[in-house]
Each structure stands twice: as C-alpha cells, then as structure tokens.
Amino acid sequence: MLNYAIKRIALALLIIIVVMLAMYAMVFLLPGDPATLALGPRATPALKQELQIRMGLDQPVYVQIWNFFRNAVTGDLGYDVWSKRPVAEMILEVFPKTLFLGVVAIGGALVFGVALGCLAVVWRNTWIDRLLAILSVSMISIPSFVIAIYLLLIFAVWLGWLPAIGAGEAGDPWSQLRAVILPAFAIGITWVGYIARLVRAAMLEVMSANHIRTARAFGLPEHKVITRYALRLAIIPTISILAVGFGSILSSAVFVETVFSRPGIGTLITAAVQKRNFPVVMGTVLFMTAFYLLVVTSADLLMARLDPRVRDVFRG
Amino acid sequence: MSEALVSVEDLSISYASEAGDVQALRHANLEARKGEVIxxxxESGCGKSTLASAFINLVAPNAKVTSGAIRFQGKDILKLLESQKRQIRGRHIAMIFQDPMMAFNPVLPLGEQLIDFQEHRHDVPRSEKRARATAMLERVGIPDPAYNLGRFVHELSGGMRQRVAIAAALLMTPEILVADEPTTALDVTMEAQIIHLLRELRSDHDGAIIVITHHLGLIGELCDRVYVMYAGEVVEEGRTEDIYHNPRHPYTKALIDCDPAHLDEPVAFLPTIPGRLPDLVALPSGCSFADRCPIVQERCRTTSPRMIETGPQHRARCHEALR
Known part of the structure; x- marks a missing residue:
C-alpha cells in the first residue's frame, strides 16, 4: 500500500511539472510579448519596459522558469499585474465558492446517478429501464451550456424561484445554497447520466455473481442484497470515474460561473485571460491542476482501501 | 418409514435458448424424509444443478417450470409469492454452495455475512448473532473463530472456506440442508476432512440432507438413498448399498465402473462412458441413454422406458431393468 501511494504521488508531481512547463511555453509561444498584449497598441515603450520588468520578462527564460518553480513550491504564485495582489491570495479567496459548486454538483450527480442506476437494475429489461437509458443518454449528450441557459430562463426568469446570478450573500448559507442549485445542476446533470449508466452496468455484473445468489439463498431481502452486497462492489469503479468527473466539473465551472456571474476560479481565470494577466492565469491553472491531481490520487488510494483484495495486492 | 419432508413431484424445468427450449429437468420425482440423507x-448436464436451484427457489431468470411441484410443509414452494419464498430460503431450506470462494461476498468480512444470514431472527440482538456465528465456526473446526469472523473470504484456505460455508448453512438450523458439490473445490485431503465433518453433522441434524454431486465416493460415505440422474431424468433410485452392489440401470453400472475407486489394478487409461449426452433441445424419442447403452434393444430407440420396480425401494428407468 505504501509503495503504491508513493508511486501515485510521484506520478502526480511529474504531471504538475509538465503542466507548469506547458503553461510557461504558452506564454512565449503566443504571438507578441505579454507586456505588449497586456498594455494594448497605444502603450509607450517606457510603459512596456516597466511592465516587462514587473512581470520578470527581462530575465532569461530558464531563470523565469526556475523562479516560477521555486516560488510555487513555497506557495508564492506571483502577483497580479494590475492590482499587485498576490495570486495565491486571490485564488484562495474565490476557490471555496468553486469548490462548493463542484462538491454540490458531483455530490448531487452521485446521489441521483446511483439512485437511477439502481432503479434501472431493479426494473432491468422493463420499460422503466429503457426509459432511464434514454434519459441518461440525453443527460450525457445535451451540452451543459444549453441546459444552463434553459435553467436560467425557466427557474430564474420565468418562475423566479431561484436567483439568476451571484453566489449568495456572504455568511448566509441559505442564500448561498439557493444560488448554487442552478449552476450545480447545469454542470452536474451530465454526470448523473454517466454515473447511472456506469452503476447499472457494474451492478448487473455484480448481481450475476455467485455471492449474490448466496445472499438471496439465505433469505436476505432484495433491498439489502442490492445496497449492502451489490452496491458495495459496484461503487468501486464508480469512485475512479467520480474523480475524473470532479475534474471535468471544475473545468465546466469556467463557463458556468460566467453564465451565472458567480465569483469563482472560473470567472477569475476568464477575466485574467482577457486582460493577459499571465501570472493569474498560470497561478490558477497550476492550482487547479494540483487540486485535481490531489482528488484523483486520493480516489485511487480510497479504492485500494475499499477493496480488500486490492489492498492485499499492494500489501504483498 | 416416516413421511417425506420434501418431495419433488413430476418436476420439469426448461431453459429458453436461441436453439429452443433446453429441457434440463424432465418429470423428476424424488423425496427426502426426516433424518435421511439422500x-x-x-455427470455434468444431467440436471442436478437445476434441481439444486429449484430447492432454494432460485432458478435462473430464463428458466421455466413446465410441470410439477416441490412440496414442503404442505405447499408447493415453487408457486409461492416472492416474499413467501424468501421466508423459506435459508431458514427452512439452506444450501451449502460449491466453490465457496465465489459464494461469499469478497468485500464484506465473513462475520458480517454470517450475521446478515440470520436476518430472520428479528428478536435476536446482533451481539448474540455474532456469538452464534462464532460458536458455529468452532463447531465446524475453524481455529480462532472470533478472529476468522473478521477476515475476508480470499484470506482463507479452500478447506476453511468450505467449513465456513457449512457453518453458514447450519446457522440457519434448516429442516432441509442442500449440499451442492460440497467437496468439488477441494483437494483429496481436505475432501476427506469435509466428508468426515459432514458425517459428524449428520447425527446432529434431525432434518433431511440432500447431497448433490458427481462424486460416487461421497454418496457412499454419506447417503442412505441415492437418485441417479441422466439427461434431466431420474434413471434409478434406491438404497445406497443396492445401487452400489446391484445397479439395475446400465448408466448406473457404467458410472460405477468409471469410478477410479473401483479399479483393482493400475490402468493406462481411466474408463469412460463412450458417447455423449443427448441434445437436450431435441431429445431422442426413445430412451435418452440408448445411444450409449451397451445392452440397447430395438424398443429402446422407440419407446421411453418407465420406472420399473426392481426390489424394495429400488426402481430403475430401463426396459431391461429386470433382466
């Protein structure tokens, strides 16, 4: 288990380094120099030079990369070109809102997805199963931005039940919860479909196993057979998908936060890209990559914990 | 002779398949009495697994009961509601499964499963269920039962797993215990130990035990009476000693001749029964064993034989049974 954990963590670190290099390459491969892009066509050479120095662009590339790495390790992600605020501080300020959005979205997707998947198994090969299949595939295939705009129209504009924009009042959990429902729904619904299909397939495989027959042969009620004996096994592949889903939901946050005018990592990164605010872009991407890898790696380790057979493979 | 505890009457089960209905079990009649081991x-494909699944009322989804009944406590258990079937499973008719590696849940500790199996004892607290499970593991010869309750099935050896499977069935204190190939997954030493254990348990158990196997030796060690099945039919039934020493059906004779335990001297090749099982989708019109039978007659190919009384409690499905 320890060996496995070390391997997983080393791989995660390697991925972070590659992402950082790719980010840096992007800054230099884009046409024009970042300072010119940021300041616009009417900037004076003196202004440009000042900004170049502020952004550290006057130094050789390898020095810049080294500085970025070295600072990132100590938690210093550089400074916003315009406001001069530390990027790390800006990220930490909005990240909880994005995290809340992501957790609600994936948590909701998990609850509904597992429920629909189980229903499809209980009513397998009936019209209910087929209806759920159509529903799940529709959820997977309709783009989230379409859903987001319809949700806004129906629930915020026409019915007026839920707020259209913002992340709710600070310190008011109820208004924050109301504000998160629509954006979470918009990005989570795809994953309801995915998880439902996955749980159905995994459950059907498990349900045909001999030990399920044993549980039934000992007179266990069907609900107990499904929740305690089958789901426990079927959920294991779902967890690894869930981690991937969480990553994709965080990237969907970029547009959904824009559509719903929600402060968060997505709006931060969009604004930074528009203003060519490279330190913010790079800091944010690095942060999200690290966070995503943390989630995926923990999911792998959690899977190893949940399945005693896997656990033993790593122990031995 | 006491009354039958459970009786299978004229039971036929077929499976839907692409090629047509596979008639896995045809007009089977058998019974088990209180205190009896049958x-x-x-061989494989004779319908014994289908019969086993019918006893616990868990036939495959594509299986269809086309005739007959299984009578237990005055009722046909095959026609009960699903909730009533569940009342009987485990509590009244419990099964010792073959291949216990696959028969237990791999991600739940065995103790949890043994406690869950006692689900029907609503008034018994969990701690007592655990205590019963511990005592039963002790009874079937598992060392350090409290510790082994916390282990997973893959952590146990084959013999231990089989003991746990037996313990699970015994925990239910069922009237009828069905053992489906209880020693097939084991090596010879373990097999002998498990047979020994089952023989011991025989004396504790006052219900009926039904042993389903392809292994004649196991039958000889354990059973009072034997039903020999071929191609979905019961072809011979009788007391164990009669079946062994005076088999009346040519299939039973062939089966006994093929048992390596019956060989007196070393041979280069183990004896086999030539030919194959008939196609269960399109059965021949006469006797289903005719194609492989060494004493086949003209009428065997046209008329199906009936069960013929050949002695006290001894019957065989063969035109030539009395010859």
Whole structure:
C-alpha cells in the first residue's frame, strides 16, 4: 500500500511539472510579448519596459522558469499585474465558492446517478429501464451550456424561484445554497447520466455473481442484497470515474460561473485571460491542476482501501 | 418409514435458448424424509444443478417450470409469492454452495455475512448473532473463530472456506440442508476432512440432507438413498448399498465402473462412458441413454422406458431393468 501511494504521488508531481512547463511555453509561444498584449497598441515603450520588468520578462527564460518553480513550491504564485495582489491570495479567496459548486454538483450527480442506476437494475429489461437509458443518454449528450441557459430562463426568469446570478450573500448559507442549485445542476446533470449508466452496468455484473445468489439463498431481502452486497462492489469503479468527473466539473465551472456571474476560479481565470494577466492565469491553472491531481490520487488510494483484495495486492 | 419432508413431484424445468427450449429437468420425482440423507448423482448436464436451484427457489431468470411441484410443509414452494419464498430460503431450506470462494461476498468480512444470514431472527440482538456465528465456526473446526469472523473470504484456505460455508448453512438450523458439490473445490485431503465433518453433522441434524454431486465416493460415505440422474431424468433410485452392489440401470453400472475407486489394478487409461449426452433441445424419442447403452434393444430407440420396480425401494428407468 505504501509503495503504491508513493508511486501515485510521484506520478502526480511529474504531471504538475509538465503542466507548469506547458503553461510557461504558452506564454512565449503566443504571438507578441505579454507586456505588449497586456498594455494594448497605444502603450509607450517606457510603459512596456516597466511592465516587462514587473512581470520578470527581462530575465532569461530558464531563470523565469526556475523562479516560477521555486516560488510555487513555497506557495508564492506571483502577483497580479494590475492590482499587485498576490495570486495565491486571490485564488484562495474565490476557490471555496468553486469548490462548493463542484462538491454540490458531483455530490448531487452521485446521489441521483446511483439512485437511477439502481432503479434501472431493479426494473432491468422493463420499460422503466429503457426509459432511464434514454434519459441518461440525453443527460450525457445535451451540452451543459444549453441546459444552463434553459435553467436560467425557466427557474430564474420565468418562475423566479431561484436567483439568476451571484453566489449568495456572504455568511448566509441559505442564500448561498439557493444560488448554487442552478449552476450545480447545469454542470452536474451530465454526470448523473454517466454515473447511472456506469452503476447499472457494474451492478448487473455484480448481481450475476455467485455471492449474490448466496445472499438471496439465505433469505436476505432484495433491498439489502442490492445496497449492502451489490452496491458495495459496484461503487468501486464508480469512485475512479467520480474523480475524473470532479475534474471535468471544475473545468465546466469556467463557463458556468460566467453564465451565472458567480465569483469563482472560473470567472477569475476568464477575466485574467482577457486582460493577459499571465501570472493569474498560470497561478490558477497550476492550482487547479494540483487540486485535481490531489482528488484523483486520493480516489485511487480510497479504492485500494475499499477493496480488500486490492489492498492485499499492494500489501504483498 | 416416516413421511417425506420434501418431495419433488413430476418436476420439469426448461431453459429458453436461441436453439429452443433446453429441457434440463424432465418429470423428476424424488423425496427426502426426516433424518435421511439422500444423494443425487450424475455427470455434468444431467440436471442436478437445476434441481439444486429449484430447492432454494432460485432458478435462473430464463428458466421455466413446465410441470410439477416441490412440496414442503404442505405447499408447493415453487408457486409461492416472492416474499413467501424468501421466508423459506435459508431458514427452512439452506444450501451449502460449491466453490465457496465465489459464494461469499469478497468485500464484506465473513462475520458480517454470517450475521446478515440470520436476518430472520428479528428478536435476536446482533451481539448474540455474532456469538452464534462464532460458536458455529468452532463447531465446524475453524481455529480462532472470533478472529476468522473478521477476515475476508480470499484470506482463507479452500478447506476453511468450505467449513465456513457449512457453518453458514447450519446457522440457519434448516429442516432441509442442500449440499451442492460440497467437496468439488477441494483437494483429496481436505475432501476427506469435509466428508468426515459432514458425517459428524449428520447425527446432529434431525432434518433431511440432500447431497448433490458427481462424486460416487461421497454418496457412499454419506447417503442412505441415492437418485441417479441422466439427461434431466431420474434413471434409478434406491438404497445406497443396492445401487452400489446391484445397479439395475446400465448408466448406473457404467458410472460405477468409471469410478477410479473401483479399479483393482493400475490402468493406462481411466474408463469412460463412450458417447455423449443427448441434445437436450431435441431429445431422442426413445430412451435418452440408448445411444450409449451397451445392452440397447430395438424398443429402446422407440419407446421411453418407465420406472420399473426392481426390489424394495429400488426402481430403475430401463426396459431391461429386470433382466
């Protein structure tokens, strides 16, 4: 288990380094120099030079990369070109809102997805199963931005039940919860479909196993057979998908936060890209990559914990 | 002779398949009485697994009962509601499964499963269920039962797993215990130990035990009476000693001749029964064993034989049974 954990963590670190290099390459491969892009066509050479120095662009590339790495390790992600605020501080300020959005979205997707998947198994090969299949595939295939705009129209504009924009009042959990429902729904619904299909397939495989027959042969009620004996096994592949889903939901946050005018990592990164605010872009991407890898790696380790057979493979 | 505890009457089960209905079980009649151990023996595909699944009322989804009944406590258990079937499973008719590696849940500790199996004892607290499970593991010869309750099935050896499977069935204190190939997954030493254990348990158990196997030796060690099955039919039934020493059906004779335990001297090749099982989708019109039978007659190919009384409690499905 320890060996496995070390391997997983080393791989995660390697991925972070590659992402950082790719980010840096992007800054230099884009046409024009970042300072010119940021300041616009009417900037004076003196202004440009000042900004170049502020952004550290006057130094050789390898020095810049080294500085970025070295600072990132100590938690210093550089400074916003315009406001001069530390990027790390800006990220930490909005990240909880994005995290809340992501957790609600994936948590909701998990609850509904597992429920629909189980229903499809209980009513397998009936019209209910087929209806759920159509529903799940529709959820997977309709783009989230379409859903987001319809949700806004129906629930915020026409019915007026839920707020259209913002992340709710600070310190008011109820208004924050109301504000998160629509954006979470918009990005989570795809994953309801995915998880439902996955749980159905995994459950059907498990349900045909001999030990399920044993549980039934000992007179266990069907609900107990499904929740305690089958789901426990079927959920294991779902967890690894869930981690991937969480990553994709965080990237969907970029547009959904824009559509719903929600402060968060997505709006931060969009604004930074528009203003060519490279330190913010790079800091944010690095942060999200690290966070995503943390989630995926923990999911792998959690899977190893949940399945005693896997656990033993790593122990031995 | 006491009354039958469970009786299978004219039971036929077929499976839907692409090629047509596979008639896995045809007009089977058998019964088990209180305190009796019966054996059901036959080669693969003879219908014994189908019969086993019918006893616990868990036939495959594509299986259809086309005739007959299984009578237990005055009722046909095959026609009960699903909730009533569940009342009987485990509590009244419990099964010792073959291959216990696959028969237990791999991600739940065995103790949890043994406690869950006692689900029907609503008034018994969990701690007592655990205590019963511990005592039963002790009874079947598992060392350090409290510790082994916390282990997973893959952590146990084959013999231990089989003991746990037996313990699980005994925990239910069922009237009828069905053992489906209880020693097939084991090596010879373990097999002997498990047979020994089952023989011991025989004396504790006052219900009926049904042993389903392809292994004649196991039958000889354990059973009072034997049903020999071939191609979905019961072809011979009788007391174990009669079946062994005076088999009346040519299939039973062939089966006994093929048992390596019956060989007196070393041979280069183990004896086999030539030919194959008939196609269960399109059965021949006469006797289903005719194609492989060494004493086949003209009428065997046209008329199906009936069960013929050949002695006290001894019957065989063969035109030539009395010859």
């Amino acid at each position: 054996g059901i023996v036959g």
